[in-house]
Amino acid sequence: AQSVTQLDSQVPVFEEAPVELRCNYSSSVSVYLFWYVQYPNQGLQLLLKYLSGSTLVESINGFEAEFNKSQTSFHLRKPSVHISDTAEYFCAVSPMNRDDKIIFGKGTRLHILP
């Protein structure tokens, strides 16, 4: 079985400041790792994913996440946030090498302060 922990339910940060959203997971098998984003009044969108290979993965809008196997973490970072990054961010995992359900964390609401 898998589980995902997002310790911070809300993260307020000033515009143009850096941010880190924390994610830890537990699994008895190897997993794919995902970050999904849900903008206000919109559906879930895949932000980035770790499948294998390089442990640092990047999105097209400046976010990056690093897979740390020893710490079972997949924290999301951005060096400078914009007001448009206001959203809820979900860390998620699914077992590797097969179609299967995704296990989501409870989400972190990123609140950008002007």
Add this chain to the structure above:
Amino acid sequence: GAGVSQTPSNKVTEKGKYVELRCDPISGHTALYWYRQSLGQGPEFLIYFQGTGAADDSGLPNDRFFAVRPEGSVSTLKIQRTERGDSAVYLCASSERGSYNEQFFGPGTRLTVL
């Protein structure tokens, strides 16, 4: 191409009534998933179809919930004798076989049971 679509976008019903929620996946996607997202929570898995058959229905909360996918494309989630606790956003996702389980989500159906 078209994404995952879900109808209706909103459904208000009375306690004890029967409801059907529809999901139209991306054309060619063989896997289809249903999740439920309660307020302040991440999506929780309900059921997963591979083609026409339910590959995993372990997330269905009780026997009032049932889902079908008779032709391997459109799926319907059926809820009998609705209860107030069933109020949530019901999400559908689909994925292509061999896609590293990258699931594409629909906009959801917001179900409110009065």
